[in-house]
Amino acid sequence: MNKQQSNQVRIELKQQFPLTIKRIGINGEGVGFFKRKIVFVPGALPGEEVVVEVTKVHPKFTEARVKKIRKASPQRTKAPCPVYEQCGGCQLQHLEYQGQLDAKRDILIQSLERHTKLNLDELDIRPTIGMDNPWHYRNKSQFQVGTQDGKAIAGLYSMNSNKLIDIDECIVQHPLTNKVTTEIIRIINDFKIPVYDEKQKRQIIKTIVTRVGFETGQVQVVLVTTEKKVPQKDLLVQEISKRLPEVVSIVQNINPKKTSLIFGDQTINLQGKDSIKERLDEFTYELSARAFFQLNPIQTSKLYGEAKKAAALTGNEKVVDAYCGVGTIGLWLADGAKEIRGMDVIKEGIDDAKKNAKASRVNHADYYVGSAEDLMPKWKQEGWRPDVVVVDPPRVGCDRKFLDTIKEVKPKRFVYVSCNPSTLAKDIEYLKREYRVEYLQPVDMFPQTAHVEVVAKLTLK
Numbered sequence: 166m167n168k169q170q171s172n173q174v175r176i177e178l179k180q181q182f183p184l185t186i187k188r189i190g191i192n193g194e195g196v197g198f199f200k201r202k203i204v205f206v207p208g209a210l211p212g213e214e215v216v217v218e219v220t221k222v223h224p225k226f227t228e229a230r231v232k233k234i235r236k237a238s239p240q241r242t243k244a245p246c247p248v249y250e251q252c253g254g255c256q257l258q259h260l261e262y263q264g265q266l267d268a269k270r271d272i273l274i275q276s277l278e279r280h281t282k283l284n285l286d287e288l289d290i291r292p293t294i295g296m297d298n299p300w301h302y303r304n305k306s307q308f309q310v311g312t313q314d315g316k317a318i319a320g321l322y323s324m325n326s327n328k329l330i331d332i333d334e335c336i337v338q339h340p341l342t343n344k345v346t347t348e349i350i351r352i353i354n355d356f357k358i359p360v361y362d363e364k365q366k367r368q369i370i371k372t373i374v375t376r377v378g379f380e381t382g383q384v385q386v387v388l389v390t391t392e393k394k395v396p397q398k399d400l401l402v403q404e405i406s407k408r409l410p411e412v413v414s415i416v417q418n419i420n421p422k423k424t425s426l427i428f429g430d431q432t433i434n435l436q437g438k439d440s441i442k443e444r445l446d447e448f449t450y451e452l453s454a455r456a457f458f459q460l461n462p463i464q465t466s467k468l469y470g471e472a473k474k475a476a477a478l479t480g481n482e483k484v485v486d487a488y489c490g491v492g493t494i495g496l497w498l499a500d501g502a503k504e505i506r507g508m509d510v511i512k513e514g515i516d517d518a519k520k521n522a523k524a525s526r527v528n529h530a531d532y533y534v535g536s537a538e539d540l541m542p543k544w545k546q547e548g549w550r551p552d553v554v555v556v557d558p559p560r561v562g563c564d565r566k567f568l569d570t571i572k573e574v575k576p577k578r579f580v581y582v583s584c585n586p587s588t589l590a591k592d593i594e595y596l597k598r599e600y601r602v603e604y605l606q607p608v609d610m611f612p613q614t615a616h617v618e619v620v621a622k623l624t625l626k
């Protein structure tokens with residue numbers, strides 16, 4: 166069948182057909198082709214032969230669900246989480262761990278195929294670095310608060326509906342985050358503290374965020390609320406301190422907006438410190454509520470180790486730690502660098518970064534509040550040029566203005582730590598005239614999910 170004919174193939178809603186699954190797609194779904202049209206099937210695995218039913222038809226792709234598995238993958242396994250199907254927070258629990266690691270490398274390959282013109286046969290794309298025990302790895306939970314049968318609950322909104330799934334034992338979370346959230350909900354119910362304002366028809370306590378220091382055992386609780394005033398706030402704080410001695414910091418963050426962003430701009434200390442401490446190898450980090458910190462501390466050491474390897478410092482380099490958060494990567498690289506400059510848009514993160522450098526006796530690192538796209542051109546204009554640049558941007562990738570400055574400043578090495586292979590691929594493509602990709606190293610920061618983290622080493626041509 167030629168291409169024109171294949172485009173004329175009509176796929177109808179509820180239509181059923183057999184499908185062989187070829188790959189895992191970027192969102193963790195199985196990917197197959199029906200008469201050359203791409204079909205996404207959540208829950209299906211590579212190598213499987215399934216019968217699917219079409220659930221949605223789009224101009225360029227089709228969504229379908231598994232009706233029957235005719236031939237199952239030998240890597241299919243039973244997902245241990247009781248709310249796996251409803252929750253949607255994890256996408257790959259039904260795939261054995263080695264299969265997940267392979268799938269993540271393949272997702273990276275798919276992104277490079279899609280967004281670059283690189284010859285993939287010539288690229289060194291390494292096997293994904295996994296975890297020994299890929300459970301209970303998350304140091305932070307962000308559970309939404311709601312009500313069910315008149316009682317407060319905390320959990321995640323289902324991927325496919327607006328329903329809040331009550332979660333009291335999430336198996337990818339550190340047990341302390343589960344314990345703390347469950348106990349706070351118990352306190353709210355014990356004292357009948359309202360989480361929803363019936364009159365105003367709005368949520369009062371929106372989200373309970375807990376972050377634990379794996380090495381220190383310290384826990385911070387952030388109560389995200391729509392306004393400053395919360396009924397029985399003092400009682401709630403007092404009970405949390407009484408029942409949960411591991412909680413060393415309780416803060417309130419006010420976010421009146423209805424957005425997907427958890428935090429608003431205002432944070433108030435309610436009890437204890439403003440931050441908690443965490444240790445990774447020999448470094449101690451101070452973490453404020455809004456400051457970014459990697460979610461999987463065990464893999465973070467491996468990730469930063471890879472960043473350090475790729476930076477290949479000799480002691481003489483001026484290094485930029487762009488999108489630095491609390492300064493973690495820069496500190497990791499500090500003993501090999503002559504000078505380090507880091508920047509981040511979150512002021513609390515930069516405040517923490519300065520404290521962290523001081524605590525680690527690193528005197529040759531400076532941290533600045535501001536965006537990478539504003540500060541890099543400014544430094545260039547002032548005549549300050551780095552030899553090595555490490556970036557770790559959010560999912561949207563690097564700003565073009567920042568990458569344009571990199572092309573002009575021409576650091577010898579550009580180390581790209583990425584949490585989104587699509588934007589990584591686009592940015593690599595944008596830099597390809599100036600930079601050669603030496604290798605790409607995926608690291609599994611989020612077992613059981615389809616998220617892929619990669620360290621890419623680029624060198625100046």
Ligand SMILES: C[S@@+](CC[C@H](N)C(=O)[O-])C[C@H]1O[C@@H](n2cnc3c(N)ncnc32)[C@H](O)[C@@H]1O
Binds near residue numbers: 489510514564584
């Ligand atoms: C993925 S985190 C990386 C943080 C840090 N490197 C680490 O490993 O913990 C991305 C960071 O980029 C910051 N950020 C977002 N947009 C930025 C921008 N345009 N310029 C600088 N930093 C930015 C965020 O505040 C966040 O701390």
